[in-house]
Amino acid sequence: QITLKESGPTLVKPTQTLTLTCSFSGFSLSKNGVGVGWVRQPPGKALEWLALIYWDDDKFYSPSLKNRLTLTKDTAKSQVVLTVTNMDPVDTATYYCIHPAINWRGERYFDPWGPGILVTVSS
């Protein structure tokens, strides 16, 4: 059974850097084809994909946030860390860690999701 859980600060000040950790179990990030990603959701708004990292350290970022996002992985600890620089109140959102599954045709989908962590940006 695959599970993921987000951890990190729930309150950050404007201009600070946010560091979130996704701790997962039920799969290994050293296995061919495996990845971990992040999605966020501002209160009352839609979902927004942020980033993905794969077993081979290949990384994909949302173009709208690319300059502010960094993903790193620690395979031994089964963790992925997302950093977001220069936080602003508009970055207030629930941040979800996700497992990107894939079928035989190469079609990808996010399953499962972590419970999410609400991060508020305020001075």
Place this chain on the structure above:
Amino acid sequence: DIQMTQSPSSLSTSIGDRVTITCRASQSVDTFLNWYQQRPGSAPKLLIYAASSLQSGVPSRFSGSGSGTTFTLTISSLQPEDFATYYCQQTFTFPYTFGQGTKLDI
């Protein structure tokens, strides 16, 4: 970026109703289209992947169809636990994008 547009944005429904939600992509996404359900205060849950494949454990009253640019999610007979917000998502190309959501109200 591929824009995903859902309609309607909200829908007032009743138990037992048949509901259809439409998702349109600004360009073809083949069948790289997924549907998620999000109940208030909870993380999204995968319902349908690859346009029409029902995720394990999801009730058979949920179904998906479509390819290219137009997709539908159908709930054949609404149950109390189905009142939630539904999102479509394309994973055909980066950046992966979601629709704006469709909220089902009683």
